[in-house]
Amino acid sequence: xxxxxxxxxxxxxxxxxxxxxxxxxxxxxxxxxxxxxxxxxxxxxxxxxxxxxxxxxxxxxxxxxxxxxxxxxxxxxxxxxxxxxxxxxxxxxxxxxxxxxxxxxxxxxxxxxxxxxxxxxxxxxxxxxxxxxxxxxxxxxxxxxxxxxxxxxxxxxxxxxxxxxxxxxxxxxxxxxxxxxxxxxxxxxxxxxxxxxxxxxxxxxxxxxxxxxxxxxxxxxxxxxxxxxxxxxxxxxxxxxxxxxxxxxxxxxxxxx
Numbered sequence: 001x002x003x004x005x006x007x008x009x010x011x012x013x014x015x016x017x018x019x020x021x022x023x024x025x026x027x028x029x030x031x032x033x034x035x036x037x038x039x040x041x042x043x044x045x046x047x048x049x050x051x052x053x054x055x056x057x058x059x060x061x062x063x064x065x066x067x068x069x070x071x072x073x074x075x076x077x078x079x080x081x082x083x084x085x086x087x088x089x090x091x092x093x094x095x096x097x098x099x100x101x102x103x104x105x106x107x108x109x110x111x112x113x114x115x116x117x118x119x120x121x122x123x124x125x126x127x128x129x130x131x132x133x134x135x136x137x138x139x140x141x142x143x144x145x146x147x148x149x150x151x152x153x154x155x156x157x158x159x160x161x162x163x164x165x166x167x168x169x170x171x172x173x174x175x176x177x178x179x180x181x182x183x184x185x186x187x188x189x190x191x192x193x194x195x196x197x198x199x200x201x202x203x204x205x206x207x208x209x210x211x212x213x214x215x216x217x218x219x220x221x222x223x224x225x226x227x228x229x230x231x232x233x234x235x236x237x238x239x240x241x242x243x244x245x246x247x248x249x250x251x252x253x254x255x256x257x
Contacts, residue, residue: 023049026106028059030071031113033120044068045109052102056089056112060096073124080236083172087124088113093174093234115177117186131173134189138197138215143208159204166199166244168237175231175241187220191231191241194222198244201251213252222249 028046046063057078064071075085078097085096090104090111104110118126144153169192176182176190197216201209216222222245231241 022051024052024101024106026050026059026101027109028056028063029109029111030060030063030123031111032071032123034070034122043111050101050106052100052106054101055097056094056099056101056104056110057085057096059101059110060112072122081170083170083174083236086115086172086174086177086236088115093178095172095174095236098236115173117177117179117183118173126177128173130186131176131190131192132171134176134193135171135196138189138193138212139208140196140200142200142203142206143211144205145207153205155204162204163199163202165239166195166202168239169195169199170237171196172236174234174236175239178230178234180228180230181224181226185220185224188224189216189218189221191225191245194225194245194248195239195241198248201248209251210255213248213255216248217252222252225249 026048028048030044030046032042032044033040046059046067048059048062050059050062057075060071060073060075064073073085073087073096075097076082078085080095080098083095086093087096088094088111089096089099093115096112101110112124114120114124114126118128118131120126171192173192175195176192179188179191182188182190194216197212200206201212225242225245227242227246229242231245232239232243235241
C-alpha cells in the first residue's frame with residue numbers, strides 16, 4: 001500500500017513527464033531603444049504563456065528566442081551571482097534572474113526598462129563604464145607595505161566580521177542606479193563604489209584606508225549621500241548599503257577604522 005507522500009510524488013512526476021505545468025498569460029511591456037534605427041523610445045507589449053514560477057529573465061529569453069531576436073539585454077550566470085541582468089522591473093531595481101513572475105502581480109502588465117542614471121546603449125543595456133571607473137577609483141584591492149609575506153595574512157573571525165556585509169557586492173549597479181543623487185549628478189561616486197571602499201577600509205590587513213578616505217572626502221564622495229535608503233532597498237544581496245556609507249562618513253570624521 002503506497003503512502004500519500006509517494007502518491008503525491010508520483011503525481012508530480014506524471015505531471016512533469018506530461019508537461020502539465022500551470023500556465024498563465026502575461027503581458028511583458030519592454031522599453032525598446034535602438035539608436036541605429038531611431039532616436040525615439042518605444043514600449044512594446046509581448047503576450048507570453050509562462051509558468052508563474054518562472055523568472056522575468058525566462059520571459060525575456062522567450063521573447064528573444066521565439067519572438068524578436070533583436071531584443072537586447074545583459075545576462076550571464078542567471079543565478080544572482082554575476083549581477084549583469086539588473087534592470088527596472090515594475091519601477092524597481094531588481095535582478096531579472098531572481099524575480100519570479102508570481103511575485104510581481106502577473107495579472108497586470110510587467111514593465112521592464114533599463115536602470116536609471118546611465119546612458120542607454122540599446123534596449124535594456126546601459127553604459128557601465130562610468131560605474132566601473134568609480135569602482136576602480138576607490139582602489140578595491142588590498143594595499144600593504146613592506147616585503148611580501150612568506151605566509152598568509154591571518155585575521156581573526158571578529159576582524160573579518162567587521163566588513164563581512166560589504167564583501168557580498170556583485171557590482172550589479174542596482175544600488176547606484178537607484179540613488180536620486182546619482183541620477184542628477186553622474187560624477188557622484190555612488191553607493192557601490194563606497195561599499196567596495198568600505199570593504200577594504202575596515203579590513204584589518206589593509207594599510208590603504210587613509211588613501212581611500214581622502215578619495216571619498218571629495219565633493220563627489222560620501223558627503224553627497226542624502227540617506228534616502230533607496231540603495232539599501234535596491235540591493236539584491238541584502239547589503240546594508242546606507243549603514244556602510246554612514247560608517248565611512250564616521251571614519252572620515254574620527255579617522256578611526
